[in-house]
Amino acid sequence: MSHAGMSPVFADTLEVAPGDYRANMELSMAGDWIVLVHVTFQDGTKLEHQFEMTVLNAEGVG
Amino acid sequence: MKTNYFINPERVRQPPNPFRVRADVYGLPRVLASSNPGLKLVNAFGVLERLRRPSVLHSQINSKTSLDLLRVPVIGSLLKQRHARTLFQIPVFIISAAMIVHGLFGPQLAPKNLATTFTWVHFRGALVLVLLFAGNFFCLACPFMLVRNLVRKFVRPVRNWPRALRNKWLSIGLFVAMLFVYEWLDLWASPWWTAWLIITYFAGALVIDSIFKHATFCKFVCPIGQFNFVAATASPLEITVRDQDVCHSCATKDCIRGVREVAAPLVVIQRGCELALFQPRKTGNLDCTFCLDCVQACPYDNVGIMTRVPVAELTNDPVRSGIGFLSKRKDLAALTIVFTFGALLNAFGMVSPVYALEQWLSRTFGIHYELPLLAFVFALFLIFEPVVLIGIAAWLTRVWGNSGKPLLSIAVRYAYSLAPLGFGIWLAHFCFHFFTGLFTFIPVVQTAVGFLGEPRWGVPGLAPNVVQLFEFGFIILGLLGSLLVSYGIATVEEARPVRVFIIWAALSLVIAAGAFWLMSQPMEMRAVALGSS
Numbered sequence: 001m002s003h004a005g006m007s008p009v010f011a012d013t014l015e016v017a018p019g020d021y022r023a024n025m026e027l028s029m030a031g032d033w034i035v036l037v038h039v040t041f042q043d044g045t046k047l048e049h050q051f052e053m054t055v056l057n058a059e060g061v062g
Numbered sequence: 063m064k065t066n067y068f069i070n071p072e073r074v075r076q077p078p079n080p081f082r083v084r085a086d087v088y089g090l091p092r093v094l095a096s097s098n099p100g101l102k103l104v105n106a107f108g109v110l111e112r113l114r115r116p117s118v119l120h121s122q123i124n125s126k127t128s129l130d131l132l133r134v135p136v137i138g139s140l141l142k143q144r145h146a147r148t149l150f151q152i153p154v155f156i157i158s159a160a161m162i163v164h165g166l167f168g169p170q171l172a173p174k175n176l177a178t179t180f181t182w183v184h185f186r187g188a189l190v191l192v193l194l195f196a197g198n199f200f201c202l203a204c205p206f207m208l209v210r211n212l213v214r215k216f217v218r219p220v221r222n223w224p225r226a227l228r229n230k231w232l233s234i235g236l237f238v239a240m241l242f243v244y245e246w247l248d249l250w251a252s253p254w255w256t257a258w259l260i261i262t263y264f265a266g267a268l269v270i271d272s273i274f275k276h277a278t279f280c281k282f283v284c285p286i287g288q289f290n291f292v293a294a295t296a297s298p299l300e301i302t303v304r305d306q307d308v309c310h311s312c313a314t315k316d317c318i319r320g321v322r323e324v325a326a327p328l329v330v331i332q333r334g335c336e337l338a339l340f341q342p343r344k345t346g347n348l349d350c351t352f353c354l355d356c357v358q359a360c361p362y363d364n365v366g367i368m369t370r371v372p373v374a375e376l377t378n379d380p381v382r383s384g385i386g387f388l389s390k391r392k393d394l395a396a397l398t399i400v401f402t403f404g405a406l407l408n409a410f411g412m413v414s415p416v417y418a419l420e421q422w423l424s425r426t427f428g429i430h431y432e433l434p435l436l437a438f439v440f441a442l443f444l445i446f447e448p449v450v451l452i453g454i455a456a457w458l459t460r461v462w463g464n465s466g467k468p469l470l471s472i473a474v475r476y477a478y479s480l481a482p483l484g485f486g487i488w489l490a491h492f493c494f495h496f497f498t499g500l501f502t503f504i505p506v507v508q509t510a511v512g513f514l515g516e517p518r519w520g521v522p523g524l525a526p527n528v529v530q531l532f533e534f535g536f537i538i539l540g541l542l543g544s545l546l547v548s549y550g551i552a553t554v555e556e557a558r559p560v561r562v563f564i565i566w567a568a569l570s571l572v573i574a575a576g577a578f579w580l581m582s583q584p585m586e587m588r589a590v591a592l593g594s595s
Contacts, residue, residue, distance in 0.1 A: 008519055031586040
């Protein structure tokens with residue numbers, strides 16, 4: 001969440017196809033979220049990527 | 063009415079005779095007062111009796127039955143130390159400095175930065191909890207005053223604050239500005255802007271108190287201070303004299319004049335109250351920063367930190383040192399109104415309906431910039447809503463309550479009854495973030511320091527559904543306080559106290575209902591995306 005102190009949501013990914021990974025996350029509220037992707041390769045190399053998304057509420061306000 | 067900033071203690075007259083109590087027992091027919099179980103429960107705590115009894119000065123506090131924090135072992139000894147305040151200010155200053163550095167140079171992700179985490183989660187929550195359970199100890203530990211006191215060893219201010227500004231209007235404007243900037247710049251999501259807010263605060267305190275004498279920044283400028291002053295009316299502790307007879311025989315009035323060198327009376331060895339609160343005439347916590355200068359200055363050790371009935375200070379209207387009559391201070395009443403309705407506004411800015419409102423306003427008026435839309439929402443909450451609600455209540459007080467006072471006087475007097483409810487709403491909001499994000503500082507500190515192990519992000523705090531119970535509890539507590547205050551004022555000052563109480567109780571209930579609705583809404587925090595659709 002973009003607000004400090006809000007509960008983070010964690011999820012592990014599953015490989016659904018070669019090179020294609022999917023995760024299900026249950027987000028606690030609508031609004032702006034910042035997604036941090038942490039990747040660890042077999043050789044131990046680590047990669048991090050960050051992107052933002054806006055989650056609409058049930059009424060689809062956005 | 064001009065407000066006396068400095069009252070010459072020798073020329074302070076005795077206050078007028080206490081108000082006559084016109085009503086029957088507690089303002090209700092005896093059969094109701096004696097048989098009502100709710101009233102019996104409340105009266106078991108002596109609350110109604112204290113509210114009914116008109117007070118002379120600040121006799122809410124009985125030095126024989128109240129607990130004096132300064133006489134509690136360890137805590138009392140610590141607080142009475144000459145440099146007690148500095149002892150509390152240093153760690154807060156160090157934390158503030160760390161927040162500034164991390165805010166400017168650390169990760170610009172709010173949940174990972176000390177500036178945003180400590181400011182918007184932990185500081186706000188701890189502040190209101192300390193005010194609720196103790197008093198204005200955050201002003202005691204103010205890091206801005208630490209720096210200011212250091213600078214004053216080299217730079218002596220020589221000017222007095224302009225008379226036209228010796229009121230709360232400037233600080234009200236700054237308080238509203240802070241709330242506005244918080245929403246407009248999304249300070250809650252910006253470590254960089256939060257750091258600059260803290261820097262600006264330090265700069266403001268330093269500049270103003272380097273030019274102007276006494277505690278000008280605290281009394282007339284600091285928005286956080288004004289928030290603390292109003293909230294502290296609900297605190298259980300108050301700095302006050304232990305024995306009035308000792309003060310009557312005091313010739314030096316050190317508590318306000320300071321302790322001076324015998325050979326050189328213009329040289330002040332120990333400051334007196336820089337906020338012009340003459341202890342024998344001080345009533346309540348308004349304008350008191352708990353700086354403990356009066357405790358240090360009193361030659362008879364006659365000033366204590368005493369327990370008292372919270373909010374009771376709002377029910378009576380004696381002349382208060384450094385403040386005057388509450389009923390004649392439109393600025394203080396306005397501050398209380400902004401405090402209360404600002405609580406609703408600040409919470410509203412974090413729930414889903416605000417975005418729906420702004421989208422609707424954008425489509426209706428064809429405005430696609432956040433600034434004017436936000437200004438409209440602010441005007442709605444802080445001007446239109448209070449004018450309408452309080453105006454109606456004041457009008458009904460005149461026509462149905464048979465009050466002979468002018469509308470504005472009624473509005474000013476009863477505005478203070480909203481302070482407890484406003485505090486309850488701030489408590490509900492700030493404590494939500496505090497309790498749900500209680501442990502989030504741990505991984506942030508681990509990340510910032512770098513050698514405290516792998517950051518533990520998994521456990522932020524308490525579950526939101528558990529915290530929501532606390533939220534509702536705080537609102538109910540605040541509502542109860544407002545009901546008691548409006549009852550206390552009506553009983554003492556009105557010909558038909560029950561009718562007037564019903565009017566102002568109804569207003570408090572309406573505001574509380576709004577707060578309950580707000581706290582039940584799903585949270586949503588985002589920048590407003592305004593489109594043409």
